[in-house]
Amino acid sequence: MKLLKQRILQDGANLGGGILKVDGFINHQVDPDLMAECGKELAKRFRGVAASKVLTAEISGIAPALTTAAELGLPVVYARKSKPITMPDQIFLTLAPSHTRGRTVELIVSPEYLGLEESVLIIDDFLASGQTIMGLVRLASAAGASVVGIGTLIEKRFEGGRDLLDHLKVPIEALAVITDMSDGKIVFEGE
Numbered sequence: 006m007k008l009l010k011q012r013i014l015q016d017g018a019n020l021g022g023g024i025l026k027v028d029g030f031i032n033h034q035v036d037p038d039l040m041a042e043c044g045k046e047l048a049k050r051f052r053g054v055a056a057s058k059v060l061t062a063e064i065s066g067i068a069p070a071l072t073t074a075a076e077l078g079l080p081v082v083y084a085r086k087s088k089p090i091t092m093p094d095q096i097f098l099t100l101a102p103s104h105t106r107g108r109t110v111e112l113i114v115s116p117e118y119l120g121l122e123e124s125v126l127i128i129d130d131f132l133a134s135g136q137t138i139m140g141l142v143r144l145a146s147a148a149g150a151s152v153v154g155i156g157t158l159i160e161k162r163f164e165g166g167r168d169l170l171d172h173l174k175v176p177i178e179a180l181a182v183i184t185d186m187s188d189g190k191i192v193f194e195g196e
Contacts, residue, residue, distance in 0.1 A: 112137070
């Protein structure tokens with residue numbers, strides 16, 4: 006998606022070590038116009054998968070998940086990273102390593118909002134190593150739901166996450182695919 010790629014080049018920063026800083030428009034301060042356009046594009050790509058819910062991870066996945074779900078007319082469920090007192094005792098929980106946090110995080114979903122025979126579209130901000138998305142897949146599986154597609158704003162292809170997810174045999178879409186971040190560069194697929 007040209008608009009997203011331009012914004013990454015203009016306002017993003019390659020911090021080295023595979024870390025792409027997009028805090029100014031995606032995951033600390035959110036550009037609602039950009040997210041609306043990303044949501045439209047992701048919805049277009051996944052309109053045919055017959056999802057019943059959109060699933061994402063707290064917090065950075067919420068903006069693209071919400072705009073995608075709004076376009077598709079679906080509810081959004083997000084995996085929490087800590088259990089609030091309002092959540093029932095019985096929960097779905099998995100662990101996933103976080104590259105940007107430098108530690109393992111919990112992903113928690115209430116069975117009130119994710120259940121048997123749901124068709125889940127996973128939307129997140131990044132596909133890098135694939136560990137967070139695999140955590141979301143495990144949560145859907147624990148709930149008896151099936152994953153029907155995976156969409157992200159940005160994929161760092163060189164981190165191998167797509168290979169980790171290929172066995173799921175569902176469509177995987179990324180709006181901006183980065184193939185190289187060595188030497189301070191940001192190189193998109195096909196460029």
